[in-house]
Amino acid sequence: MAEYSFTHWDSETMLLPKEMPKPLCENPVSDGPLLRQLVELVRPGFKFDPWQAALIDHVLERYPDDWHDAKKRGRLRFRQVVIMVPRQVGKTEIAAAFALWSLALHGEKPMMYSIASTREQAEILFRRVKSMIDSQPALTKRFIATGTRGIRARKGDGGYEVRAGKEDALQGLPGVFVADELHLHKDIGSWQALVLGTSSLLDGQVLGISTAGDDDSDALRHLMEEGRRQQERFGFWYWFTPEGIEKEDPRFVLESNPAVHCGRIDLDEAMERVSSMPDAQAIRYVANRFVAQDNPWMPPQMWMQLPTAEVDLKSRVVFAVERTPSWTAATITAAYKREDGVIVTEVVASLVNPTQKVLEEKILALHRKYKPLKVFMRSASLKDLSDALRKRAVKTEFVTQAQLIPRYQSFFAAVQQKRVEHAHDEVVKRQLPSAVAKNSGDGYVLDNRASDIDAVISTVLAVTGAETTEIPAPQVLVVHT
Template sequence: MLVSAVTDKDIALVNRFYMGPDEELDQWQVELIKAVMEVYPPDWPVEALSGTLRYKDGVLVLVPRQVGKTTIAGAIEFISFFKSIAVQGSRTNIGIVAQQTTNAKVLFDRFKQPFINNNALEARFKVTGYRGVYPRDKKLVAECKVHASDRPEKLQSIPFNSEGGVALTLDELHLQKLETYTALKLGIQAQRNTTMLMISTAGDENSHTLHILQQYGEEALLGQHPEFGYFRWYSPDQYDNFDPVGIKLANPAVACGRLSVAKVLDSNRMIPEYEFTRYILNRNGQSENVYLRASVFANAGGDEGIPEEDRQRCVIAVDRTSNWEYATLVAARKIDGVIHVELLAQIKDPTSPNLVRICKKLYKKYKCEFVMDAAMLKDVWTALREKERVPVEFYNTTQIANATSQTYALFADDRLVHVSDPIMVNQRKHAMTKALGEQYVLSVKDSTGDIDSIRAMVLAAHKAETTERNKPSVISVQ
């Protein structure tokens, strides 16, 4: 059973002073607040730890928008502020940190409201604009202030502390530099019984600090970092973007009944897909650099792939995942000015010799031409070209960039048709691009999951578009 520094009395005080009229914390918010400030139980084997915070290494909370992220963070700081002041001789220095002071003020505004609106609190505490909240009793050494993270070196010299509570709230973790996190950790590491709260929505491919700490959190769930707390709500990939089940999993405010699925969908119907995926479903990596929007990809979907009478002498692209877990073969054929693409096979645990054998078999039967990444499958195309005498073209990075932009143009011009293969549908949302000079290119490194089927489709479609070939009969990979 969870033992927390936060009591039901603390929650009642938050509902009374911190929440608005006729408002109170959701039950899931109460449970999260108590979990963030979990303590070691009285009978803990290490007596010195008994009653102290469990998550001294920090707490990472990932929630989507519209769930009350500011409310949660502010309530935790509100409780921590009073608990620390109540400890005789304590020195309380609570910090609210965001990328810019303006952003930190949003959270600080929420924190300071009770001290302005309640006469009893206003009599005991002074609010100095955005500089902080201080006790009027000079015997108490306490403050809560906002800080910008644009100068990380300034943060590490601040002696943050909140005895028995959260001394630091680092907002917008998806925007923060690793230097900021490191500086803040240095600022509290000497404290005996305090911790740091990091709260954020999902990030994109540039959210390196978030990804590092999220991986740390996943390891903590497996027991590797017992003093690091990790709480995440998100919609797993198997759910479509607008699936009510996925939205409920991502949004605890919907799950508890405060918001409806219809309200969430209606409020966000005009935002781009990458924003909906990140901010509503709380999935990492959906940024403006996603290669194909869901609507663009869906509009190109059809019921059939390459017609049987047109399969002979088509183009087949081969690509693999970076860890060699899978390789995918995609065929393409230009018919009456339209590129038809079809995923032929995805191979588990491929090897270069195995891929050579498959390509050789396909060529013998269908006289197809192959295309692949020059670097990713060098041993394969070298063997096919020099030993097996099979026609194969290998694309360098510049050629892949050309293929990336030209294949997108095929989608935009309604000149590409695919069969909505589940593998492609799933990988589409992970496929990200990066700048390459004045061009852009599909990037395996910057993508948020495997994209071998999307890359193979791009290579096959581009090759088919730029190559005139003849017709005929059926392809199957046994």
Template sequence: MSVLAPAPPERPAWMPARFSPPLVAGFPSHGDWLLRLVDLVWRLPDGSPIDLDPWQRWLIRAALEVYPDGHPRAGELRYRQVLISVSRQNGKSVLGAIFGLYGLVREAGALVIGIASSAEQARIIYARLLSVIRGNRQLAARFKRLTDTRGIQSVDGGRYEIKPSKSAAVQGLDLTVGLADELHLTKRELWSDMVNGTAARRNGIVIGLTTAGDETSELLIDLYGIADDPPERFGFFIWEAPEARVPADDETLGRYLVAASPGLACGRLDLETAISDVRGMAEADVIRYRLNRFTSSTNAFITATLWASRRRRTGEFPAGRAIFAIDRTPDWGFASIVATVKAGELTAAELVASIAKPTLSQLVNVCVDLARHQPLTFAMDGYALKDLGAELKKRGLPVWIATQGDVMGASALLYAKLAAGQLEHDGAELLNLQAPRTVRKNVGDGFRISRKDSSIEIDGIMALALGVLAAETRTDDTLQVF
């Protein structure tokens, strides 16, 4: 597979909306020999050679552009910092692994450092590269240490290590290549320390890969600001939709998706499928992850229109062992209990109790009374109602205590089932009041329902979310209750 030539004047559809132009036409690049190496050694899990998209080949060359002959820095990398921002599902981890390979084989004694918001995220790029090295006998012969977690070391002293997302972890290191995944979650000082770490290397470079962020993504905001008026040695390649909105018509939405996703523009990803997928996603997630535009860290969770459209119009609550999910407000002013039952793909939900100024003993008594319906379990947030769970367990009742991770999962599942038409509710006045006023807050690459940011108490919606998650994972239709 030949190396892609520089982008022609007509500008292919896969070109980024904003990018650093090369210094000269037909610019020289370290990407030329790197791509030849990738073509020789890179194999997919099934053993077939990797088939990089045209945009990926162009990007690798552009990011590793070198100064041309005649320049005072001839042969030296042009960029010291590179920002790559593109929507999800476009192979950022593959690109990161290729840049990692570049750092390891470029020179003796190289040091490549990979960071991300979590060790698990940083290992995605690391593991891809490790698999490629192990899968090629000739390439593997250049390395004397290949471990799953404790680094890759070449025979000439080069190393690739994963570091925690803390500034102190990279301070004082003499870096050849710094790889930062998901910059929207990376701290300013960590990026600065990596850049400073390359200062002693003539060809040191720090490369960041990301999707768009929100107002809390301070580093990414800074780097976008630099891209507005970049110095010569700052490279940026940003794929994004023309606007931060989700068009109502599919034709315009398709254009917006293609602008943010070079994989769609190249035809590797299917546009019709992408449009169908995003129509079932929350607007904030579409804007941020598929259109690659910044959003607010807090957004409305459920629109009034979507909530109203999922009210059960006919029929009774389905038969089956119910989940009773309980939640209370932080000040113990109110508590709500929601019953959920999953029947096939559909989950049904009803508000069964709303209690003002409850006490622990009162909640215990209500749950004991509900136990006559032989529920599958009582679900509750371990932070808010740990004592209630303990009391119910003493009475021999089934209890599921949700963690903070469960609350995040419940939030996402509740929205997904509403969007897909797989959840029906009884239209209880309390839930009708709370649903459109509930706010979601970004947490890393996910989100959770936020009590603090919502304009009213949301105990009913919190109970509903936990009930939906519990019903999804613990459904048992063997007994009929209602």
């Protein structure tokens, strides 16, 4: 069996955090090596990156037996831990490892609480922890999953439970806590409630892991300030790319991403992903630096440099429609996907001060003439129109706010990769500089409250709709003789 000893930070074999605490002594004592051994036992073939091993060992550092304060000897050093890493480096692996430590190795057998801001986020971590428990008979004898969001000890104390990140739901909970994506937690009161809950344990710990946030990430900003004070029992590890390095430079990724630095993630693939991201998203999720809540979306020149093409309305097109919030204007856009994979789009109608009935009749007229495969619209703005058109045999698809987030990202990538051609419509050209990306969870949406961007949004819906809509196979008439 491999030897598991304390992993020190080594700048020759790993990318070190630019901000981190120093160990208490030259040869630290830690629960980390034993935890890593357990994780790699229950996940055959899996091995932590060197930087992950060092991080886990330092987070679970204990006070040495000869520490000057006798009450702290042998106790877990850090009561609060904040880890800031860019996206897609293995945050879930790290969070799941600490959850397993609390369940299987923590001497006080506490409850371990996963604090999640979204259900999807909670389920990802729960499934990872559950799979590790299920894969090892010795652990399944000790623990049993209860539903889809909890694990309980079969005998005695201890377990795992998912909780919402709201202060009133966290008051008075004694245990160990892992909070994922701290940038989504708005209120520092929730964190403070967790810290208070750990005070009844000798080795209680609140651990948060996150990418950088924006202007609304008050809790994360507060915790960064606390971490930078270099308090003995507050651990803060932060990987980021300094300002002044452009996203076209490989250092933009290499300075912040320890998974790329160690070779687990390919640099060329990482750079390709960066190139298809708006600047603010790249700074936040790759360089791991804070950004504003609202940011310019697409540089107009990126759109205007695309080749000119007009939609062949006799082809199998899709339509999309969007209105302004006050109904001062509406735009109908067409798009279709050519055999070479390029999507061609064009505005086919711009309406001033329309009513829903006028918009409905205009779409019906276009539908009768061109027979589009589908008509896309946002559910937040035009669900009633969608319902009315369906009653008149028009196939529609309304897109929710959550579904829009990946569509904006896909559209931006398609434009950046020059997989889109368009008619250079004046209305899109005029509106594009006003399109502002507003952070929403781990993505962004376009904010249409400050400026009219109905033509931009309808173009996004049309292009992404053409990308995903399957063209039905032609009907073959079989004549039996």
